[in-house]
Amino acid sequence: MARAVTTRTKAINTAVAWTVALVIFFPILYTLITSLKTEAEAIAGFDLIPSFTFESYVAVQTQNDYFKPFMNSVILALGSTLLALIVAIPAAWAMAFSPTKRTKDILMWMLSTKMMPAVAVLVPIYLIFLRTGLMDTRIGLTVMLMLINLPIVIWMLYTYFREIPGEILEAARMDGASLWNEILYILTPMAVPGIASTMLLNIILAWNESFWTIQLTTTNAAPLTAFIASFSSPQGLFWAKLSAASTLAIAPILIMGWFSQKQLVRGLTFGAVK
Amino acid sequence: MKRFAHALLCASALSMLGTAALAETLTIATVNNGDMIRMQGLTDDFTAKHPDIELNWVTLEENILRERVTTDIATQGGQYDVMTIGTYEVPIWAKQGWLLPLDGLGDDYDVDDIIPAIAGGLSYEGKLYAAPFYGESSFVMYRTDLMEKAGLTMPDAPTWDFIADAARKMTDRENGINGICLRGKAGWGENMAFLTALSNAFGARWFDMDWKPQFDQPAWKNTLQSYVDLMNEAGPTGASSNGFNENLALFQQGKCGMWIDATVAASFVSNPADSTVADKVGYALAPDTGLGKRGNWLWAWSLAVPAGTKKAEAAQTFVSWATSKAYLELVASKEGWANVPPGTRTSLYENPEYAKVPFAKMTLDSINAADPNKPTVDEVPYVGVQFVAIPEFQGLGTTVGQLFSAALAGQMSVDDALAQAQSVATREMTRAGYIK
Numbered sequence: 001m002a003r004a005v006t007t008r009t010k011a012i013n014t015a016v017a018w019t020v021a022l023v024i025f026f027p028i029l030y031t032l033i034t035s036l037k038t039e040a041e042a043i044a045g046f047d048l049i050p051s052f053t054f055e056s057y058v059a060v061q062t063q064n065d066y067f068k069p070f071m072n073s074v075i076l077a078l079g080s081t082l083l084a085l086i087v088a089i090p091a092a093w094a095m096a097f098s099p100t101k102r103t104k105d106i107l108m109w110m111l112s113t114k115m116m117p118a119v120a121v122l123v124p125i126y127l128i129f130l131r132t133g134l135m136d137t138r139i140g141l142t143v144m145l146m147l148i149n150l151p152i153v154i155w156m157l158y159t160y161f162r163e164i165p166g167e168i169l170e171a172a173r174m175d176g177a178s179l180w181n182e183i184l185y186i187l188t189p190m191a192v193p194g195i196a197s198t199m200l201l202n203i204i205l206a207w208n209e210s211f212w213t214i215q216l217t218t219t220n221a222a223p224l225t226a227f228i229a230s231f232s233s234p235q236g237l238f239w240a241k242l243s244a245a246s247t248l249a250i251a252p253i254l255i256m257g258w259f260s261q262k263q264l265v266r267g268l269t270f271g272a273v274k
Numbered sequence: 275m276k277r278f279a280h281a282l283l284c285a286s287a288l289s290m291l292g293t294a295a296l297a298e299t300l301t302i303a304t305v306n307n308g309d310m311i312r313m314q315g316l317t318d319d320f321t322a323k324h325p326d327i328e329l330n331w332v333t334l335e336e337n338i339l340r341e342r343v344t345t346d347i348a349t350q351g352g353q354y355d356v357m358t359i360g361t362y363e364v365p366i367w368a369k370q371g372w373l374l375p376l377d378g379l380g381d382d383y384d385v386d387d388i389i390p391a392i393a394g395g396l397s398y399e400g401k402l403y404a405a406p407f408y409g410e411s412s413f414v415m416y417r418t419d420l421m422e423k424a425g426l427t428m429p430d431a432p433t434w435d436f437i438a439d440a441a442r443k444m445t446d447r448e449n450g451i452n453g454i455c456l457r458g459k460a461g462w463g464e465n466m467a468f469l470t471a472l473s474n475a476f477g478a479r480w481f482d483m484d485w486k487p488q489f490d491q492p493a494w495k496n497t498l499q500s501y502v503d504l505m506n507e508a509g510p511t512g513a514s515s516n517g518f519n520e521n522l523a524l525f526q527q528g529k530c531g532m533w534i535d536a537t538v539a540a541s542f543v544s545n546p547a548d549s550t551v552a553d554k555v556g557y558a559l560a561p562d563t564g565l566g567k568r569g570n571w572l573w574a575w576s577l578a579v580p581a582g583t584k585k586a587e588a589a590q591t592f593v594s595w596a597t598s599k600a601y602l603e604l605v606a607s608k609e610g611w612a613n614v615p616p617g618t619r620t621s622l623y624e625n626p627e628y629a630k631v632p633f634a635k636m637t638l639d640s641i642n643a644a645d646p647n648k649p650t651v652d653e654v655p656y657v658g659v660q661f662v663a664i665p666e667f668q669g670l671g672t673t674v675g676q677l678f679s680a681a682l683a684g685q686m687s688v689d690d691a692l693a694q695a696q697s698v699a700t701r702e703m704t705r706a707g708y709i710k
Contacts, residue, residue, distance in 0.1 A: 040548065043523040214334070214338060232306060233306040234306075234518065
């Protein structure tokens with residue numbers, strides 16, 4: 001029987017939820033506010049009222065071209081996500097529906113690669129990129145971002161696939177579905193919420209990745225993370241310009257997140273309640 | 275006739291393609307400083323003179339640039355053809371064979387015109403490995419009105435006692451005036467740049483001739499104690515988080531009586547567009563304590579050519595253009611003499627137009643007062659005024675900087691900070707093989 005929820009409790013819950021949301025969102029909000037200040041105002045101290053100047057945005061666009069790194073970010077985020085799904089869906093299918101004794105060990109081993117600090121493998125990866133001609137190329141970085149996020153993608157898909165009854169797939173097999181048809185026409189449509197949320201999360205992770213995208217690029221493949229990094233100055237005020245660059249860099253992914261939040265939440269809670 | 279025109283068009287297109295194919299593209303790694311950004315805006319002059327060379331810029335945050343460039347140069351990656359580095363890196367990287375000596379700068383470059391102290395900091399075994407784009411020392415910037423109000427006159431070459439006394443007298447907490455603003459943010463290039471330079475004036479040094487750390491000596495205790503005491507009495511609140519930019523903002527807003535920092539700051543604090551005190555700023559040499567050394571540093575953002583580049587000749591051509599006398603004149607013609615990159619060439623300071631810039635003479639005097647090869651009162655085994663030019667210094671300097679910043683914030687005593695600095699420095703230097 002559902003518990004009766006009073007209006008007062010509802011109001012408190014709503015207030016708490018809004019407060020938590022505001023606390024989480026505040027750094028982004030303050031970045032936006034700072035971007036609308038002058039440099040002197042930005043460094044003067046905490047103040048929520050900016051002078052609403054757009055001079056930092058003008059300076060950012062004058063100093064650096066936004067479009068090229070933006071396009072690189074789009075290509076890298078979408079490309080690496082697509083590539084990750086192509087590899088991860090069959091892998092997660094195999095582990096979810098044909099588990100072996102070592103399946104859990106393999107899953108844990110894959111996840112363990114995420115526990116290693118990235119800088120530990122910087123030099124070997126750097127040398128591989130140099131010698132294979134992948135340095136500062138979109139294809140090289142797409143593969144790198146795919147590999148970085150692959151463990152998480154496989155884990156998420158594995159969790160979603162486990163919620164799908166194996167009997168349905170068996171029935172498809174009995175009806176003569178090939179392996180490819182089984183994955184493409186039976187499994188994938190049933191796991192759409194899970195795949196969609198995995199995809200969205202992976203796009204966000206790839207968009208925000210800043211270590212490899214800076215280390216393995218110079219000019220051709222540099223995405224928005226490198227664009228932001230160029231606005232910090234050791235000698236000169238830069239908070240407002242840096243905030244403007246950050247706002248421009250996070251705006252697309254933030255807007256995408258807002259539009260797809262229903263899908264994202266549905267996917268992330270998929271299978272949470274049986 | 276039509277056929278002839280067609281052939282001519284094809285020939286032109288082919289020749290254009292040929293030019294494009296022959297053009298070399300240089301990738302230049304740099305930091306986001308005003309002078310560097312200005313240079314990027316003036317490169318049309320370079321490409322007009324050298325149509326066969328195209329320029330690609332990679333601008334990064336200082337620490338990211340250092341990390342990125344170090345990885346590339348250590349692996350001979352060749353991703354950059356010209357890189358912006360400082361006086362700290364040049365002797366270390368030149369010794370490793372990571373940089374090419376700059377011996378192709380051209381006949382009219384006039385290497386001897388580079389200010390000797392700066393050239394010394396960018397050379398290794400007598401060869402120039404980087405050309406200075408702009409050079410700086412540190413000096414005292416002070417509010418002439420507040421100094422007058424305090425009944426004091428700033429000498430051109432003040433002592434630390436005078437600075438401390440003036441700072442206390444200028445402090446007016448009720449009106450938000452701090453007598454002095456100094457760096458407190460932890461980092462080898464932040465508070466340790468200031469404190470290492472100041473310690474030279476107090477007769478301190480990082481290491482003795484056997485590379486034994488010297489933080490247990492009275493000279494370091496005097497340095498740190500007088501800095502912490504003065505900042506507590508006359509410095510801004512939260513000073514342990516303040517670096518160059520934070521102090522710049524405070525000074526521009528009229529909240530500092532004095533500020534000892536990079537000479538390059540003079541153009542910011544005297545610019546009426548940004549500074550509320552632009553017409554009330556005076557300049558003096560960094561203080562001493564009568565021991566023969568002043569507390570000023572020496573730094574030059576410089577352009578170097580990594581050994582891994584495949585375009586060494588074009589790279590040197592660019593370095594020559596960007597650090598030439600002609601470039602200084604180009605900036606002056608477009609942006610005025612006050613915006614010319616300072617501290618690199620003697621001839622600039624002999625120019626009567628540049629002499630009219632209020633901080634020009636004091637900048638040169640400050641640069642000349644620093645000697646990276648003999649930075650301290652007592653003999654030392656290292657090069658560098660505000661740093662020790664060894665690879666281990668970045669990490670060690672930042673660790674010690676954190677301890678000193680904690681002492682300033684009141685999280686530990688000066689004695690504890692020095693004792694821990696001594697301990698960590700001894701451990702690191704032993705581990706690195708300097709102490710046998």
